[in-house]
C-alpha cells in the first residue's frame with residue numbers, strides 16, 4: 001500500500017536488524033504501525049507475539065488482518081459470498097434509476113467533457129443519492145463524502161456496499177476490511193494520497209478517467225488474495241491508540257520497533273478516506289480535500305513542531321521504563337516536524353547503556369508541510385538507531 005514513511009523498501013536491512021534483536025524478546029511492539037508492513041514481516045518471520053498499534057484505525061485494521069491470524073483460508077468462497085451480498089445491495093440502489101447502474105456510471109469517453117461529467121457526478125452524489133440511502137438505511141460515508149471527487153459514483157457505492165456487507169467470521173472480516181482499505185487507497189483519484197482530489201481541468205482529465213475506471217471489485221479481490229495467504233507464526237494483537245498504550249503491553253526484555261511521524265502535517269489529513277472506510281461513519285466533509293474536521297481526526301504530537309521533541313523523549317522514556325530494546329527509524333535530517341535522528345540519539349544516550357546508529361539511503365515523501373522543496377520525494381538518509389537498556 002502507498003503510505004508516507006512506508007518501510008517496505010528498507011526491510012532488507014531493517015528486517016535483519018529486527019530479527020537479530022528479536023531473539024531475546026518475548027513480544028515485539030510496532031506502536032506506529034502505519035501500512036503494517038513491518039508488523040506483517042515480524043508476524044510472518046518470528047515466533048514472537050506482535051503487538052501493533054497506531055492512532056489511526058485503518059493502520060490497526062491492516063495489522064490485525066495478519067498479526068491476529070495464524071491460519072490461512074481459501075479466499076475464493078469468502079470473496080464469492082461477500083461480493084454477492086454487496087452486489088445485491090448496489091443493485092437495490094441502482095433499481096431506483098431507469099437504466100439501473102448505467103444511469104449512475106459517468107460517461108468518460110471524452111476528456112474534453114471532464115468538467116461536466118465530474119460536476120454531474122458530484123451533484124448526483126450530493127443531491128440524488130442521499131434520498132435513496134435514506135430509504136434503504138445503512139451508512140454510505142464514501143459515496144456521501146467522496147463520490148464525484150476521489151471516486152466515481154459507482155466506485156463509491158461499491159466500496160460502501162462492501163463495507164456494509166463484510167463477512168461475519170472474525171478472521172475473514174479482518175482480511176476483508178484490510179483489503180478494502182488497500183483498494184480505497186489504490187483507487188483514489190488524487191496526485192499523492194487523499195489530501196486533495198484531482199480537479200477536472202484539461203490537464204488532469206486523463207488522471208481522473210484513469211482512476212475512475214479502476215475496477216473496485218478487482219482491487220478488493222486482488223488485495224484479499226494477497227493478504228489471505230499471510231499468517232502470523234504466533235497470534236499477536238492490534239489495538240488503536242497512542243504509542244504509550246501499545247508499549248504498556250510489553251514486559252522486561254521485549255523489543256520495540258518505533259517509526260514515528262516525521263511530517264509536520266497530521267497523517268489524518270492524507271489518509272482520511274482509509275479511516276472513513278475502516279470506521280464506516282458518515283461525516284460532514286471540509287475543504288478541498290473533503291476531510292473530516294480536525295476534532296474528528298486523529299492528531300499526533302509528533303506532527304506539531306511545538307510538541308514533537310517532547311513526544312520523542314516520552315517515547316524513549318516509555319521504552320526504558322519497560323527495559324525494552326528500541327529500534328527506531330527516522331530521517332537523519334530535514335524532517336518537516338523539526339526533528340532529526342540526533343534528537344533521539346542525544347537524549348537516548350542519557351538513558352540507555354548502548355546506542356548505535358546505522359544510516360541507510362532512502363527517500364521520503366514531503367507531501368504536506370515542507371514549503372522549501374515541492375518535489376514529491378526527496379533523497380535522504382534514514383537512520384536506524386538501536387537503543388539497548
Ligand SMILES: C[S@@+](CC[C@H](N)C(=O)[O-])C[C@H]1O[C@@H](n2cnc3c(N)ncnc32)[C@H](O)[C@@H]1O
Pocket residue numbers: 003004005006007008031032033034035036037038053054055056059241242243244259260261262267299300301302
Ligand atoms: C512513519 S508512519 C509509520 C509507517 C510504517 N512503519 C510503515 O512501514 O508503513 C507513522 C505512523 O505513526 C502514527 N502515529 C502518529 N502519532 C502517533 C502516536 N502518538 N501514537 C501512535 N501512532 C502514532 C501515524 O498515524 C502513522 O501511521
